[in-house]
Amino acid sequence: MTDSTASTPHNVIEVRDLVTHYGDRMILKGISMDVHADEVMVIMGGSGSGKSTLLRHLMALEHHTSGTMRILGEDIDKLSGVELVELRQKLGVAFQGGALFSSMTVGENVMLPLFEHTGLDRKTMEIMARMKLEVVSLGGFENLMPSELSGGMIKRAAFARAIVMDPKILFCDEPSAGLDPVVASALDDLILLLRDALGMTVVVVTHELESAFKIADRITILDRGEILFIGTPDELRADPSQRIQNLLNRVAEDDTMDADAYLNRLTGEQPAYRPL
């Protein structure tokens, strides 16, 4: 908390040389990136590129191997339990599947962060929850159970829960995955609305190109655990790199592989030099 002056106030998230492992496998190979205040940062990449891992680290859900991460000026490695809880109240997360608690109504779900972190009386909390449900056009649905909602409504309810504490940063994991184009587009509009009307910084992980170009102020592209590109959508379109053009034009990458290694993989033979 003391050295928060070290980071420019302009950056709400600063990641430096972040290296992470899953078991023995290195997932992120030294990533550095910033997220500016009041922007929509879209993180893109194919399956296995590490974009979901990066998001989990940005939400301080995982421990990294090396590197530093500052969120809202706080080095998350140096925070105590209570400080981390306080920081988390300034972050909102809309999970891919919504992650609404199935034993609670939609209204109770949205109210839960208020209930746990504020001393407000129930009436006030209910009003605040209803207001947030109105923002995501789910007014009047607060007494339904999550199982009674459609996929798009669950995602919107998850957004309402994510913004109920008026967070500084909103994280969205694959907001349009599994939704029809119309509903997906409405969610994109919602993200823009939250940035403009509530002044939030939004970090979105997605693999939908169209949605990324629509909402992004800047785009980060991850590939095999490394950053391939950071810049505005226009810069991305103009980028000469072959791999980026492949991604934009949806050309599958050819894995060039040694013929012997390929044969070994097919036959299931272990190569002799394998350390295990």
Next chain:
Amino acid sequence: MTPTDARNPIVVTTEKVGRAAVAGVEEIGLGAMMVVESFYWLIFGRREKQAVRLGAIAEQCMAIGIQAVPIIALLAATIGMMLAIQGIHTLRIFGAESRVTVGISFSVVREFAPLITGIVIAGRSGSALAARIGTMKINQEVDALYVMGINPVRFLVVPAMVAMVIMVPALTLFSDFVGLFFAGVYVNLDLGISLAAYMDQTIELLSVDDLMHGLGKSVIFSILIAVIGVVNGASVQGGAEGVGKATTRAVVQSISAIIVTDMLFAFVVTR
């Protein structure tokens, strides 16, 4: 391991046994951590601004305890009558049927009431706990709790564990009464000993120690059920099928743990 000994069955078996042993030790360690952490949140939760909610505990008490009353009553009554039938049958050999109360009162209070209560709660609530935590884990609900700044152990585990520790002994005491009463009813019908005389005899025979023996065991059972349910739920992997496996595992493990602990407890305390 080199490719040649990868096919050696002895090496493969040894490795499997070793890995299983390590996984087992790891699970026991996780369980112990869970107990320690639960105590921590229960005592220091308020200081960390994560107080354990009384409402959540009451809700769990309702689900684990109150709603289990009918089935516990039914089974305790059945066990009581079964003991009376078997006791009278056995003692008839010596012509000592009237002494059946001795066997019934000690068996019910020291063994059968805690055991049957533990087994029913393990099957009813231990499995439900594993399923609930497992489902929440695969639906990212546990992650959602973390990012909201809500500790999942404090929010999910502590209320269930406290409710278990309160309700399992309470239900055990309840099944003591029900079991003894229905055994008495059968004794009354079969041998013609009046219920009042039977109860007099029972109260005379039983000491506080006997009652505490059964209730003490049930406290240990309650912690075992909660911890095994939580650990299995928390280690769910691989979607809905994983939840099913974890639930089954939780029930089998907690019933086994209850029976083994029961024997060990009896051995240590009785000798």
